[in-house]
Amino acid sequence: MKLLPGYRLAVAPRFHIDADWPTRLRLGAGTEVGDDGFFPRGPWREPTADELAALVAAPPPGVLPVIGEPTAVPAPSPDDHVLLFQIPEHLRAAWWRRVDAAAETGGPIPGFEEFAAEVAEFLAFKRLDTAGSARMEAVVTEAGARSIRVDPDTGRPSGLGPTIAPWLAWPTGDRPTLPRLHAVVNLADEATGVVIVNLTPTGLAAELDRRRLAVPATVGESIATFLHTCPDHPPLRVRLAPGEGCRLPAGGLILDADATGHEEPGVMLLISEDGRAGV
Amino acid sequence: MSDTATPAARDEVGPLELLVVQPTPFCNLDCSYCYLPNRTDTRRMSLATLDHALAWVANSGLVRDPFSLLWHAGEPLVVPVAWYEEAAELLRRRGEHWQVVQSFQTNATLIDDEWCRYFLRHQIDVGVSVDGPAFLHDRHRRTRGGKGTLDRVLRGIETLNANRIPFKVITVLTSESLDYPDELFDFYREHGIGSVGFNPEEVEGPNTASSLQEDGTVPRFRRFLARFLELARSADPPLQVREFEQSAAALLHARHAGPPRRTQENRPFGIVNIDCEGNFSTYSPELLGVESTRHGPFALGNVASDSLESVLASPRFARMEAEVAEGVRMCRESCRYFPFCGGGPPGNKHFENGTFASTETLFCRLHMKSCLDVTADWLERHPPAACATDEVAT
Numbered sequence: 001m002k003l004l005p006g007y008r009l010a011v012a013p014r015f016h017i018d019a020d021w022p023t024r025l026r027l028g029a030g031t032e033v034g035d036d037g038f039f040p041r042g043p044w045r046e047p048t049a050d051e052l053a054a055l056v057a058a059p060p061p062g063v064l065p066v067i068g069e070p071t072a073v074p075a076p077s078p079d080d081h082v083l084l085f086q087i088p089e090h091l092r093a094a095w096w097r098r099v100d101a102a103a104e105t106g107g108p109i110p111g112f113e114e115f116a117a118e119v120a121e122f123l124a125f126k127r128l129d130t131a132g133s134a135r136m137e138a139v140v141t142e143a144g145a146r147s148i149r150v151d152p153d154t155g156r157p158s159g160l161g162p163t164i165a166p167w168l169a170w171p172t173g174d175r176p177t178l179p180r181l182h183a184v185v186n187l188a189d190e191a192t193g194v195v196i197v198n199l200t201p202t203g204l205a206a207e208l209d210r211r212r213l214a215v216p217a218t219v220g221e222s223i224a225t226f227l228h229t230c231p232d233h234p235p236l237r238v239r240l241a242p243g244e245g246c247r248l249p250a251g252g253l254i255l256d257a258d259a260t261g262h263e264e265p266g267v268m269l270l271i272s273e274d275g276r277a278g279v
Numbered sequence: 280m281s282d283t284a285t286p287a288a289r290d291e292v293g294p295l296e297l298l299v300v301q302p303t304p305f306c307n308l309d310c311s312y313c314y315l316p317n318r319t320d321t322r323r324m325s326l327a328t329l330d331h332a333l334a335w336v337a338n339s340g341l342v343r344d345p346f347s348l349l350w351h352a353g354e355p356l357v358v359p360v361a362w363y364e365e366a367a368e369l370l371r372r373r374g375e376h377w378q379v380v381q382s383f384q385t386n387a388t389l390i391d392d393e394w395c396r397y398f399l400r401h402q403i404d405v406g407v408s409v410d411g412p413a414f415l416h417d418r419h420r421r422t423r424g425g426k427g428t429l430d431r432v433l434r435g436i437e438t439l440n441a442n443r444i445p446f447k448v449i450t451v452l453t454s455e456s457l458d459y460p461d462e463l464f465d466f467y468r469e470h471g472i473g474s475v476g477f478n479p480e481e482v483e484g485p486n487t488a489s490s491l492q493e494d495g496t497v498p499r500f501r502r503f504l505a506r507f508l509e510l511a512r513s514a515d516p517p518l519q520v521r522e523f524e525q526s527a528a529a530l531l532h533a534r535h536a537g538p539p540r541r542t543q544e545n546r547p548f549g550i551v552n553i554d555c556e557g558n559f560s561t562y563s564p565e566l567l568g569v570e571s572t573r574h575g576p577f578a579l580g581n582v583a584s585d586s587l588e589s590v591l592a593s594p595r596f597a598r599m600e601a602e603v604a605e606g607v608r609m610c611r612e613s614c615r616y617f618p619f620c621g622g623g624p625p626g627n628k629h630f631e632n633g634t635f636a637s638t639e640t641l642f643c644r645l646h647m648k649s650c651l652d653v654t655a656d657w658l659e660r661h662p663p664a665a666c667a668t669d670e671v672a673t
Contacts, residue, residue, distance in 0.1 A: 088461035
């Protein structure tokens, strides 16, 4: 199955990251059912030129213009794109100092709220603001684990899921503020990957409609229906270097992350709005 | 001296606070925003000219207090160490009783162990010009062939660190820099930089436009500075930020002092600038080598032939000084920041407004007003118990 058009990736405005998309992006063969959910499956491959053009919003900003040179490409809209960003090294170091302090005492990580506030201040400066009700949590995943999402009832990996609340009525329409996962940040010292199915809600609905499937009642059902009926749709793996993160579009998409190939546990900072949503 | 009185005698000018000497106008780099008009000119100051210059300073009566001797206005390190060794000997002979601190402002690309030994031997203050990570620095600080220079600058910084030579950094802020305070902070920490000063990209000399002239710069600049200050002050040890220290000192001084006297830069012969041929000027160093339709060349004479008395008696200096003084008077009357500032730099007024007899410039809006506001705000939010006032008041 060919890659369906959907959200595109871009470097967030006011960040300077060498995106190197051909190296950063990998497309899987599809998804499979396992344990209690859907999981991406390989083999993983580099996107073709056409696929890359469909996945990446515009040439990465690269070199900024100087006076007299043409201005840069227009900034990508945060709600139409998955935006790559990076927290500064001093923030990631602050995280690990707290982890080290906790390791010495054997207690909880001290000052996590202050750390979360510092991250929020940084994102606010960069105008990647989280809502006032933003909640942050650090998820530690065992090295080699295939999902950072865990079914709270069984404790087993739950795989790909929506970044907006699965219990929301489908279709979601144009609700301006959905409870959702706002962003993920790799806090670990190793590169990691987030896996997304980059369809927009509109694209997802159109694909279900094209296949003449019954309209699902909730977001969770719509995703399950799609993944059941399109197991060959290629998921996209986005490599995140230490400190890098993705700002996720408000309309939501299908996402998971994993710690496969890691030597150390994965550590992902999840930034949600309106309480825990999605992951 | 009042704002507008014309100084008739040499005891009414100075004292000398800063002596800028140009060993060569040449620079091995070709930065996009450079204010130097002759940076491809490879002439070098002769030791005879330097000796004339030091004799001129000694005879001027301007040296009444300690002062700084800055080797700049070109890349000073393209002149070999041997020249500076002889210069140091001349300085020792001509200024036996002077309390003078020598400093170099350099792009650091030529620093090696030999230079470091020289810096240590003569207790030189070293200032390095570097604009942060490559995506900022290499945008503007390039070779004549258009290549970035950060790698070479960092090698120089590593050499300074390896030789345990303390140094300060000056970073030119352009419009794009204002989005990257955290990245700049990380850069300074990574490279062992403990003290930084921010120069906004200015309209000066051949640099006739600044990226900071665009709409919306002032709030962006304030946001940048507030963010950077918060990071710098909460670091362990804190990163010294020149703008914060100067603004805090100005704020604290203004509480205890009366009306400020004119500044080093707008007071006649508070600064003396001498080019490689011995031509000298006063006020802003950027004026040396430049001329205007009204004043002609801003160089007022040559150290080999023109005494300070003859310059003070010249109609050209009188016209120049009257215009500068009028500009200070206008600042005093129109600007509520004057008690903390003492009047804007004549160089910026000339290049931006076309006359010294004018007031606000981009430099005022950013480097003075914004820095004072951000610093005052920071001091209010961090009362003295949490803030080492002796540190900020230096």
